[in-house]
Amino acid sequence: MQDTKVIAVGIAPALLIGHDSAPLTLPIDAPRDDLNELIEDLHGDAVAILPAGRIEPALRRLHVLQSSLDGRCRIAFCQTDLSPLAASALVRLAASVGPSAPSAALLADAVPALENELLVAAVLPGVLRLKRPKPSFGARLRSLLPGARYLVSPEPEPVVASLRGAGGVPTLLDDAGDEVAVVAAGRVRGIAAPGELLAEVFGGAQVDEVDAPPGLAGRWRVTQAIEAVAYPTNAAAMTRRVLGLQAAPCPWCGEPHAALPCALCGHDRNRALTRQEIAV
Numbered sequence: 001m002q003d004t005k006v007i008a009v010g011i012a013p014a015l016l017i018g019h020d021s022a023p024l025t026l027p028i029d030a031p032r033d034d035l036n037e038l039i040e041d042l043h044g045d046a047v048a049i050l051p052a053g054r055i056e057p058a059l060r061r062l063h064v065l066q067s068s069l070d071g072r073c074r075i076a077f078c079q080t081d082l083s084p085l086a087a088s089a090l091v092r093l094a095a096s097v098g099p100s101a102p103s104a105a106l107l108a109d110a111v112p113a114l115e116n117e118l119l120v121a122a123v124l125p126g127v128l129r130l131k132r133p134k135p136s137f138g139a140r141l142r143s144l145l146p147g148a149r150y151l152v153s154p155e156p157e158p159v160v161a162s163l164r165g166a167g168g169v170p171t172l173l174d175d176a177g178d179e180v181a182v183v184a185a186g187r188v189r190g191i192a193a194p195g196e197l198l199a200e201v202f203g204g205a206q207v208d209e210v211d212a213p214p215g216l217a218g219r220w221r222v223t224q225a226i227e228a229v230a231y232p233t234n235a236a237a238m239t240r241r242v243l244g245l246q247a248a249p250c251p252w253c254g255e256p257h258a259a260l261p262c263a264l265c266g267h268d269r270n271r272a273l274t275r276q277e278i279a280v
């Protein structure tokens with residue numbers, strides 16, 4: 001079994017409980033020495049995870065890396081549309097799966113399932129301009145009132161809840177136990193103890209506060225935001241869940257993969273079959 005490396009392009013990996021493997025990193029403005037170090041660390045196929053919000057500069061960086069590698073190893077690309085802190089958790093989770101992945105293509109195919117392992121929420125001073133989740137008209141209006149504070153979560157159920165409501169703090173998890181932990185970053189005026197608030201929101205999970213990645217508040221369309229990401233702490237169980245894909249060898253590159261086209265070589269079995277049928 002090969003040890004598939006994960007390259008976080010323009011995403012700084014978060015430190016997460018239970019996830020000791022670190023992804024390789026390629027900052028968008030990496031100095032040349034960093035690039036050379038990365039090339040030395042790459043020995044087999046890899047999966048590059050790129051932020052959808054900065055896809056152009058991230059792709060340019062990756063192309064520089066690829067031409068320096070000179071075909072020595074193949075890189076499957078995938079982009080993530082997750083918010084900045086969630087993306088930093090995603091690359092760390094992907095690095096946990098890497099050693100067990102049968103191929104880089106299959107690890108790339110598992111990235112959407114890894115995104116679904118995360119529960120993302122934010123505490124915001126207003127939701128007037130928020131698009132995802134989409135607040136009600138009333139919530140938009142009320143968020144203009146001074147002192148308004150909201151808890152929002154885009155998925156799996158869209159949540160827009162006032163933190164100043166009569167019902168107390170809204171909860172997203174009932175009982176986290178030690179199966180789930182939370183990483184949080186950012187600040188919002190008037191929220192004095194974000195860690196305590198988030199522990200309540202996430203069912204008593206351990207909350208680690210970290211430095212805010214760039215662009216955190218802007219992503220939520222406000223000037224101040226606290227973003228929180230809950231993740232599974234059992235890396236082995238998570239790996240089994242996300243790698244439970246129906247895999248078959250790619251007819252073109254031979255690597256096991258699940259989604260079409262193949263993330264490593266771009267071959268699409270169905271497209272090739274359709275073309276043959278047309279030729280007949």
Ligand SMILES: [Zn+2]
Nearest residue numbers: 250253262265
């Ligand atoms: Zn292939």
